[in-house]
Amino acid sequence: MSTEPPKRVLVAGATGYLGKFSVQAFKERGYSVRVLTRSKERLSEPGPFTAPALAQDDMDEVFVGEITKPETLTGLMDGIDLVFSSVGISRQRDMLTFDQVDYQCNQNLIDLAVAAGVKRFVYVSMQGAENIMQLAITQAHEKVVDALKASGMEYRVVRPCGYFSDMGVLLDMAKKGRAYLVGPGDNKMSPIHGRDLAHVCVDTAEGDALEVEAGGPDTMTQREAVEMAFDVVGKPPKVTVIPMWLARGLVKFIGLLSTQFGDLADFIVTAGEIDGVGPPRGKTSLRSYFEAMNAGDPNP
Numbered sequence: 672m673s674t675e676p677p678k679r680v681l682v683a684g685a686t687g688y689l690g691k692f693s694v695q696a697f698k699e700r701g702y703s704v705r706v707l708t709r710s711k712e713r714l715s716e717p718g719p720f721t722a723p724a725l726a727q728d729d730m731d732e733v734f735v736g737e738i739t740k741p742e743t744l745t746g747l748m749d750g751i752d753l754v755f756s757s758v759g760i761s762r763q764r765d766m767l768t769f770d771q772v773d774y775q776c777n778q779n780l781i782d783l784a785v786a787a788g789v790k791r792f793v794y795v796s797m798q799g800a801e802n803i804m805q806l807a808i809t810q811a812h813e814k815v816v817d818a819l820k821a822s823g824m825e826y827r828v829v830r831p832c833g834y835f836s837d838m839g840v841l842l843d844m845a846k847k848g849r850a851y852l853v854g855p856g857d858n859k860m861s862p863i864h865g866r867d868l869a870h871v872c873v874d875t876a877e878g879d880a881l882e883v884e885a886g887g888p889d890t891m892t893q894r895e896a897v898e899m900a901f902d903v904v905g906k907p908p909k910v911t912v913i914p915m916w917l918a919r920g921l922v923k924f925i926g927l928l929s930t931q932f933g934d935l936a937d938f939i940v941t942a943g944e945i946d947g948v949g950p951p952r953g954k955t956s957l958r959s960y961f962e963a964m965n966a967g968d969p970n971p
């Protein structure tokens with residue numbers, strides 16, 4: 672039996688979809704888990720899009736602080752071997768930009784980790800980022816990757832395809848009887864369950880590969896995913912296509928009103944145009960997820 676103390680991981684982004692599953696995955700895999708949050712309450716609430724509520728047993732320590740204010744993070748990295756960060760904007764909540772959150776918050780963590788002598792840092796970017804570098808979100812993500820490479824720490828980058836969190840929206844629309852697609856929906860994707868991805872993140876943290884792409888077990892078009900959602904809820908598929916020219920016009924208009932919402936809309940519309948397929952590292956099929964959601968399973 673090993674007498675070595677468990678490795679100590681700091682999970683940042685622990686109130687988010689991937690973050691909640693990652694806290695559980697690191698704990699299951701024997702780590703001592705410290706989470707960083709700006710809201711203790713949000714940890715124990717069910718997370719966005721069927722992410723689990725965390726129990727006290729899932730975590731060893733909770734550090735409350737604001738990543739945007741490094742002065743609130745004194746001692747955050749003490750004793751930490753490994754940092755895992757899935758901090759980023761997927762819903763606009765604070766009226767901050769991708770640069771301010773996805774880049775600067777993670778840069779703040781990198782600076783603190785380097786100063787504290789943390790050995791390894793694992794960051795979650797995106798699959799196929801190199802193809803959409805015109806977007807503010809990808810620029811921010813890749814600035815973090817560059818900062819990690821220059822940091823002197825050991826680094827790992829996880830590059831996932833779309834999460835099942837985004838697919839849950841399709842089932843909700845199918846239940847209501849009509850789904851909306853941005854563009855014709857013939858682009859291919861291989862979305863991944865957050866629980867599966869969290870274990871890929873732990874594997875990546877422990878492995879030698881510097882960058883790891885990850886998709887779910889099935890590749891399908893967006894339209895096929897929508898049709899699957901209708902099939903699972905037992906309704907005939909009714910799909911309204913928002914033409915790309917209209918979606919692009921809306922993005923421009925939103926961008927004039929708000930950089931923050933415009934950049935998010937730009938990302939959503941672009942994701943409706945491009946393929947997002949990665950190596951099948953997830954095991955949970957989208958159909959089984961839809962079926963579990965439809966049956967009211969709280970942990971689909």
Ligand SMILES: NC(=O)c1ccc[n+]([C@@H]2O[C@H](COP(=O)([O-])OP(=O)(O)OC[C@H]3O[C@@H](n4cnc5c(N)ncnc54)[C@H](OP(=O)(O)O)[C@@H]3O)[C@@H](O)[C@H]2O)c1
Pocket residue numbers: 683684685686687688689690709710713719737738739757758759760761762764765767772773776795796797798831832833834836837
């Ligand atoms: N969704 C996808 O399909 C997809 C695909 C590939 C890559 N990714 C990337 O994966 C990462 C995680 O995604 P996710 O879906 O897990 O995101 P999420 O559910 O929105 O969680 C984001 C986390 O970041 C934190 N955060 C956001 N703004 C913050 C701020 N101003 N100050 C402090 N903390 C802040 C949130 O904390 P609070 O709860 O306190 O707000 C939350 O813990 C993101 O970087 C995303 O770009 C997503």
